[in-house]
Amino acid sequence: xxxxxxxxxxxxxGASCLAAYFKQRQIFLLIFSLTLISFVTGIIGGVxxxxxxxxxxxxxxxxxxxxxxxxxxxxxIAPDGVAKExxxxxxxxxxxxxxxxxxxIAGIFAPVxxxxxxxxxxxxxxxxxxENMLLGADQLGRDMFSRIIYGARNTVxxxxxxxxxxxxxxxxxGLLAATKGGWFDQFMGRAADVIMSIPSLIFALxxxxxxxxxxxxxxxxxxxxxxxxxxxxxRAVAGNxxxxxxxxxxxxxxxxxxxxxxxEILPNSTAPLIAEFGLEFCFVFLLIAGLSFLxxxxxxxxxxxxxxxxENATLISFGELTPLIPAAAIALLTVAVNFVVDWMLFxxxxxxxx
Amino acid sequence: xxxxxxxxxxxxxxxxxGYSDEQWVEIVHGVDLTLxxxxxxxxxxxxxxxxxxxxxxxxxxxxxxxxxSGGSIEFDGMELTTTPESDLRALRGSRIAYVxxxxxxxxxxxxxxxxxxxxxxxxxxIQKRVEAQEDAMELYHRLRLxxxxxxxxxxxxQVSGGQLQRAMTAMAMACRPDxxxxxxxxxxxxxxTQIEVLAAIRDIVDQFNTAxxxxxxxxxxxxxMADTIKVLLKGEEVEEAPTxxxxxxxxxxxxxxxxxxxxxxxxxxxxxxxxxxxxxxSVKNVDAAYGKIQVLDDVSFxxxxxxxxxxxxxxxxxxxxxxRCITGLLPPxxxxxxxxxxxxPPRYQDRSKDQLRQAQMIYQMADTALNPKxxxxxxxxxxxxxxxxLHGAELKNRVDELLDLIELDPAKFYNRxxxxxxxxxxxxxxxxxxxxAEPSFIICDEVTSxxxxxxxxxxxxxxxxxxxxxxxxxxxxxxxxxTVRSIADEVVVMQKGKVVEQGPKDKMFTPPxxxxxxxxxxxVPEMDPNWLTTLLxxxxxxxxxxxxxx
Numbered sequence: 001x002x003x004x005x006x007x008x009x010x011x012x013x014g015a016s017c018l019a020a021y022f023k024q025r026q027i028f029l030l031i032f033s034l035t036l037i038s039f040v041t042g043i044i045g046g047v048x049x050x051x052x053x054x055x056x057x058x059x060x061x062x063x064x065x066x067x068x069x070x071x072x073x074x075x076x077i078a079p080d081g082v083a084k085e086x087x088x089x090x091x092x093x094x095x096x097x098x099x100x101x102x103x104x105i106a107g108i109f110a111p112v113x114x115x116x117x118x119x120x121x122x123x124x125x126x127x128x129x130x131e132n133m134l135l136g137a138d139q140l141g142r143d144m145f146s147r148i149i150y151g152a153r154n155t156v157x158x159x160x161x162x163x164x165x166x167x168x169x170x171x172x173x174g175l176l177a178a179t180k181g182g183w184f185d186q187f188m189g190r191a192a193d194v195i196m197s198i199p200s201l202i203f204a205l206x207x208x209x210x211x212x213x214x215x216x217x218x219x220x221x222x223x224x225x226x227x228x229x230x231x232x233x234x235r236a237v238a239g240n241x242x243x244x245x246x247x248x249x250x251x252x253x254x255x256x257x258x259x260x261x262x263x264e265i266l267p268n269s270t271a272p273l274i275a276e277f278g279l280e281f282c283f284v285f286l287l288i289a290g291l292s293f294l295x296x297x298x299x300x301x302x303x304x305x306x307x308x309x310x311e312n313a314t315l316i317s318f319g320e321l322t323p324l325i326p327a328a329a330i331a332l333l334t335v336a337v338n339f340v341v342d343w344m345l346f347x348x349x350x351x352x353x354x
Numbered sequence: 355x356x357x358x359x360x361x362x363x364x365x366x367x368x369x370x371x372g373y374s375d376e377q378w379v380e381i382v383h384g385v386d387l388t389l390x391x392x393x394x395x396x397x398x399x400x401x402x403x404x405x406x407x408x409x410x411x412x413x414x415x416x417x418x419x420x421x422x423s424g425g426s427i428e429f430d431g432m433e434l435t436t437t438p439e440s441d442l443r444a445l446r447g448s449r450i451a452y453v454x455x456x457x458x459x460x461x462x463x464x465x466x467x468x469x470x471x472x473x474x475x476x477x478x479x480i481q482k483r484v485e486a487q488e489d490a491m492e493l494y495h496r497l498r499l500x501x502x503x504x505x506x507x508x509x510x511x512q513v514s515g516g517q518l519q520r521a522m523t524a525m526a527m528a529c530r531p532d533x534x535x536x537x538x539x540x541x542x543x544x545x546x547t548q549i550e551v552l553a554a555i556r557d558i559v560d561q562f563n564t565a566x567x568x569x570x571x572x573x574x575x576x577x578x579m580a581d582t583i584k585v586l587l588k589g590e591e592v593e594e595a596p597t598x599x600x601x602x603x604x605x606x607x608x609x610x611x612x613x614x615x616x617x618x619x620x621x622x623x624x625x626x627x628x629x630x631x632x633x634x635x636s637v638k639n640v641d642a643a644y645g646k647i648q649v650l651d652d653v654s655f656x657x658x659x660x661x662x663x664x665x666x667x668x669x670x671x672x673x674x675x676x677x678r679c680i681t682g683l684l685p686p687x688x689x690x691x692x693x694x695x696x697x698x699p700p701r702y703q704d705r706s707k708d709q710l711r712q713a714q715m716i717y718q719m720a721d722t723a724l725n726p727k728x729x730x731x732x733x734x735x736x737x738x739x740x741x742x743x744l745h746g747a748e749l750k751n752r753v754d755e756l757l758d759l760i761e762l763d764p765a766k767f768y769n770r771x772x773x774x775x776x777x778x779x780x781x782x783x784x785x786x787x788x789x790x791a792e793p794s795f796i797i798c799d800e801v802t803s804x805x806x807x808x809x810x811x812x813x814x815x816x817x818x819x820x821x822x823x824x825x826x827x828x829x830x831x832x833x834x835x836x837t838v839r840s841i842a843d844e845v846v847v848m849q850k851g852k853v854v855e856q857g858p859k860d861k862m863f864t865p866p867x868x869x870x871x872x873x874x875x876x877x878v879p880e881m882d883p884n885w886l887t888t889l890l891x892x893x894x895x896x897x898x899x900x901x902x903x904x
Contacts, residue, residue, distance in 0.1 A: 245723040249787070252681055252702055253737060254710045267727035 096339030170227035174234025192228035278341035369424035396580030451526035468506030516547030574879035664842035720780035778809035
């Protein structure tokens with residue numbers, strides 16, 4: 001029994017008593033169940049297990065605090081209309097926005113933040129972390145931290161580009177199909193079915209082996225793989241809009257297809273499309289990381305999270321966690337984007353507006 | 355004087371709040387209500403008056419986003435505001451029943467009608483399945499549904515709207531409740547079907563001595579049904595009186611204005627006398643079909659400049675299809691449409707910009723006719739920009755001018771979005787959009803049927819004024835003969851895709867009529883509380899079903 005353990009239990013029991021006194025039912029249940037769990041884990045795992053719980057709870061509280069502060073910050077700097085929407089954002093969405101914001105800063109200012117260049121060899125292979133290198137060196141002696149920062153720029157940038165392209169192509173085709181109907185609709189629908197029927201990773205591997213692994217090919221192939229999903233969603237959403245009377249009124253006015261799409265249909269289908277954009281971004285991001293891991297994505301020496309996991313994978317057998325850091329970066333961004341998307345889906349599902 | 359009967363429902367100082375813009379706002383401000391056993395109370399008022407909210411509150415129920423914030427609701431000695439939810443649930447369906455506006459939306463399409471009917475009695479262990487089914491057939495018989503022993507075994511989509519509404523009433527009666535709440539049960543129906551439902555409801559309420567709250571915005575309907583009428587405005591009671599007294603001598607100004615709505619009538623105009631006058635729109639021997647199903651059969655009529663032609667008939671009679679043929683959305687299979695004597699291309703895609711400009715349309719549902727994501731200024735401005743090629747300050751002036759024309763303040767409405775507007779205001783915007791094209795002919799498709807009577811009258815007066823000022827021709831599609839009486843010059847009566855009778859309005863409203871016209875005319879409810887009784891006697895009660903099938 002050291003002072004840490006005594007302090008640990010004293011704090012938990014004191015907090016649960018306070019919560020019970022002020023009739024904060026949920027908080028009380030949370031803290032007290034944590035106390036009970038701590039008794040069990042303390043007996044089984046001893047002091048290290050309790051320390052782990054403390055650190056995890058601390059990190060969670062820190063994340064919640066940061067998210068809360070970041071949301072308040074956004075509310076203050078945003079214009080009125082946006083600020084009203086932001087107030088409805090749950091903490092998870094705020095956390096997601098904070099992570100995305102951090103990644104964006106890292107990507108945009110990579111050369112300023114990173115202490116070394118992404119292809120710069122500065123020490124021996126697999127050198128351990130020192131005051132020069134925050135996370136140590138990789139298999140060629142390049143600074144791991146700098147490569148992760150540059151990786152944000154390359155991987156995220158590429159995924160954004162590919163998703164945007166997939167969206168522009170898919171949404172345009174979907175809107176046209178919904179407006180024109182007839183054989184055009186049928187043709188696009190069947191073409192989308194054909195692409196969707198081929199497993200995406202195998203299709204990507206095939207295309208990349210045929211056309212080589214240049215950036216342009218990667219972007220185009222990924223856009224091609226993901227545009228049918230966007231097409232189907234857009235066509236379905238727009239299909240509900242084109243039957244409205246105001247579309248009929250615009251058609252009878254003699255408006256062209258482009259006006260109908262741009263002014264009448266698109267503004268009424270943006271909400272689900274934005275949510276879908278976030279979701280697709282995650283898939284594209286994972287696909288690129290996966291391709292890089294297989295060696296067909298972004299080519300060395302360009303830093304990229306997927307290939308970084310592969311290149312340093314041998315370290316895992318020595319009990320080193322370094323190769324998992326880029327993997328964690330991928331996971332964190334995916335989770336963050338999904339948090340934000342969840343919130344947007346909730347808003348666009350019409351629960352808010354009557 | 356009728357002896358005082360036992361009090362069934364007593365509502366005192368009822369207050370209900372609704373949640374909007376992140377705060378609770380009171381929407382019903384202290385309403386009192388007393389209902390005796392076997393009595394029918396009519397609740398009337400415009401939309402937003404709180405009729406339905408009060409109706410639901412009498413079951414101790416508040417919709418999502420609403421809460422009962424004060425007052426007491428006492429049902430047969432039981433205080434509903436403090437009764438736990440589980441007890442309330444046992445009460446609903448067995449002792450208090452609810453009949454919703456749209457029976458089609460209230461029945462579950464996946465189950466047979468009789469299974470939904472018997473669910474409550476079986477659930478509450480009042481009857482066994484077989485007894486409950488026999489009882490249901492008995493009720494169907496009393497409500498004069500065709501084939502009462504067999505109709506319950508159909509699915510909701512297999513019976514007509516009027517029959518479904520009657521089946522819904524039968525379902526409400528399943529547990530022989532003490533109180534039924536009817537929430538606009540006939541609003542969505544044609545006049546001819548409405549009569550069947552009204553007669554059925556009145557009979558059944560009489561037979562079982564059930565008390566009822568009848569919610570509607572149609573005064574003539576409530577006059578047939580209710581013993582007492584309560585008028586509501588913005589969540590407050592305006593006045594309450596026995597039906598006859600209320601109809602003969604309303605004491606409040608608001609009630610008087612409601613009563614006076616149907617008095618708007620303008621003199622009939624005649625066709626131009628000159629022999630060489632060319633009608634602005636001429637429909638000549640038009641046939642049309644959806645796929646293989648023929649919906650229009652040899653339809654012909656003329657519309658002259660500055661005149662209003664009303665096209666009337668039940669739903670499914672081909673009124674709107676005729677409009678679709680004129681606009682070119684549905685090319686006719688035979689016949690042609692002449693515009694100022696010139697033949698129009700059958701498809702709208704083949705018509706010139708000027709031909710499209712000349713004929714505009716105003717829609718029934720202003721909600722779906724205006725794009726919710728576009729500002730009013732652009733909705734109205736676009737046709738002016740598109741046809742008139744106006745830009746910048748010129749365009750803004752034109753939009754302001756149009757907003758003035760439809761009696762909305764430009765400064766207030768210029769930058770708004772359609773969802774921020776009320777139903778009547780939206781319909782006015784729809785009119786302004788049609789006017790922006792400077793047309794000579796406008797098709798009005800049931801423009802007032804989704805609106806309250808006072809608002810509808812405002813729209814009709816506006817349309818009439820615009821016709822005077824701009825010499826417009828209207829084709830007025832409606833099933834409401836009161837509207838026809840007030841605004842039309844000529845009437846075309848349609849049934850099953852054929853024109854059965856047409857002519858000047860005054861001639862159409864004086865006998866002799868075609869039997870179908872006669873049926874339509876006599877089915878329009880009148881303010882006289884004895885109208886329904888008299889009519890049913892004239893037609894013979896058992897012939898209602900057949901009369902509608904003429």
